[in-house]
Amino acid sequence: MNAQPAAPATHPFTLRLALGLVGVLIAALTSGLNDRVTDLALADVRAAIGFSYDRATWITSAYQAAEVAAMMVAPWFAVTFSLRRFALAVAFGFALAGILQPFAATPGLFIGLRVIQGLFGGALPPLLMTVALRFLPPGIKLYGLSAYALTATFGPNVAASLAAFWTDAVGWQFVFWQIVPPLLLAGVLIGWGLPQDPLRLERFKQIDLFGMLTGCSGVALMVLTLSQGERLDWLQSPLITGMLCASIALLVAFLINEWSHPLPLFKLQLLQRKNLTHGLLVLAGVLLVALSGSALPSAYFAQVEGFRTVQFAPLALAIGLPQLLIAPFMAFLLNLRWIDCRWMLTCGAALLSVSCLMGAQLTDDWARQNFWLIQLLQAFGQPMLILPVLMSATSVILPPEGPYASAMFNTVRGFSSVAAGSLVENFLTHREKFHSHTLVDQLGNRPWLMTAANSADASAMKPLLPDGSASSAENLGHFATLLKHQAVILSISDAYLLLIGFALLLVLLTAWLPKRVWPPQTLIQTQTKAVR
Structure with a gap:
């Protein structure tokens, strides 16, 4: 007997x-905040628990690996145990792991708890898309998808302020305990509001156990490879080489298995629908381009200006907080029949390209006020990219196929976030080294600069040094700092230009999608008129 998912029972909205x-939305946002806040507060957490820098990197890597792995299987278990039961169990486990985290006495136990919390946390965002696709009527479906988009636009940009508040004003333990109040509220709303579906334990007769083992292991090892590769010098490290080869082999086996399994985690045949394939590709690109509004400004202020998180957090809030209004407004526009979501996506890519072009003019004279317009463009451009992608991709998904789409969409989203962060970080590192070597070479070709650097004559150093130093050692120290800052600035400028290229690539992918997608409620109205 083939246990394909049956059409879910309909419920009046x-x-x-x-x-x-709303409870599922709160839980999903809390999951995203926990990941990002912990990452931003890692230096303070590491100092409090006595971790070395190298060991502390595994705190983030282990969580992210477990999180992405859980995204693959969460929709399957949600259908099997029912959305309400599974959501409540996952939210409770997520909160409990956060409560216990600061009490972990050993490094192994600390990282182990982060893995457990990552499994629970990764299971929450897929549930948000699942309930949006299942329960929302056509007229407000896009507003539900705009709520899902908040997990990519609102949460990550609010995290900086929360991380700074907990570590500077309260205590590092609250980096982990902050999740408890919103999860309690989410649990009450989920338990009271979501309908109770029956158990479908017969699905275990066709459980895709091989796919779960190969897929979750493969994607987890790939996440660990990307997050630890630069620190361990990539293929020069036997550990990185082994994880990379194992992950590729496991993922190939997973994809082969999913194509023929009667009850898979990923229904790969859905990729024959061009809108879904386009949505997955563009989603990965959007998450990369969106780093121009978070990772690049924070890199400038942290490395050049020496700011703490709390000092550049307002820039992130300039993107995050307006999403509470901008995302529903974009959903309202997409509900208008005369607005083509392909054109909105193109306009969003144009706004992000303009913001990146402005950011590429970065100099060491820039302060926070130079970034406000850039962040404003980001605040409008990001939802203008994400919402059309969600609208287009979900338009070809039937309600029984919602769990498949949710698993694929969220796994791509989780993995792409890690891959995008790794790409930008590694690009900045290598471009900084390139510009440092170039500047030093130029210095060697100008002997008068070397003479000035070794001279105590302050007037000779004024073009290069912030003030006249009393000794050549101080001069050289100032000069080395200026060289590093200039190399960092040039590398960030290069990264802005790189992301412009990816934004333009998103437009080309959209041109590959000739079929227009109509708003859900207008499509229903058209079909009704045709029947009459």
């Missing part, structure tokens, strides 16, 4: 159900 969906 009431205030009670709406509050249940």
Whole structure:
């Protein structure tokens, strides 16, 4: 017997159900905040628990690996145990792991708890898309997808302020305990608002155990490879080489298995629908381009200006907070029949390209006020990219196929976030080294600069040094600092230009999608008129 998912029972959209969906939204946002806040506060956490820098990097890597792995299997278990039961269990486990985290006495136990919390946390975002696709009526479906988009636009940009508040004003333990109040609220809303589906334990007769083992292991090893590769010198490290080869082999086996399994985690045949394939590709690119509004400004202020997180957090808030209004407004526009989502996506890519072009003019004279317009363009451009992608991709998904789409979409999203961060970080590192070597070579070709650097004559150093130093050692120290800052600035400028290229690539991918997608409620109205 083939246990393909049956059409889920229909439920009228009431205030009670709406509050249940709000509970799932709160839980999903809390999961994203936990990941990002912990990452930003890692230096303070590491100092408090006595971890070395190298060991502390595994705190983030282990969490991210477990998180992405859980995204692959969460929709399957949600259908099997019911959305409400599974969401409540996952939210409770996520909160409990956060409560216990600061009490971990050994490094192994600390990282182990992060892995457990990553498994619970990674299971929450897929549930948000699943409930949006299943319960929302056509007229407000796009507003539900805009709520899902907040997990990519609102949460990551609010995290900087929260990380600074907990570590500077309260205590590092609250980096982990902050999740408890919102999860308690989410649990109450989910338990009261979501309908209770029956158990479908018969699905275990066709459980895709081989796919779960190969897929989750493969993607987890790939995440660890990307997050630890630069620190361990990539293929020069036997550990990185082994993880990379194992992950490729496991993922190939996973994809082969998914194509023929009767009840897979990923229904790869759905990729024959061009809209879904386009959505997955563009989503990966959007997550990369969006780093121009977070990673690049924070890199400048941290490395050049020496700012702490709390000092550049307002720039991130300039993107995050407006999403509470901008995302629903974009959903409203997409609900208008005369607005083509392909054109909105193109306009979003154009806004991000303009913001990156402005960022590429970065100099050492820039302060926070130079970034406000850039961040404003980011605040509008990011939802203008993400919402059309969600609208286009989900338009070809039937309700029984929602769990498949959710698993694929969220796994791509989770993995792409890690891959994008790794790409930008490694690009900045290598370009900084390149510019440092170039500047030093130019210095060697100008002997008068070397003479000035070794001279105590302050007037000779004024073009290069911030003030007249009393000794050649101080002069050389100032000069080395200026060289490093200039190399960092040039590398960030290069990164802005790189991301412009990816933004333009998104436009080309959209041109490859000739079929227009109509708003859900207007499509229903058209079909109704045709029947009449």
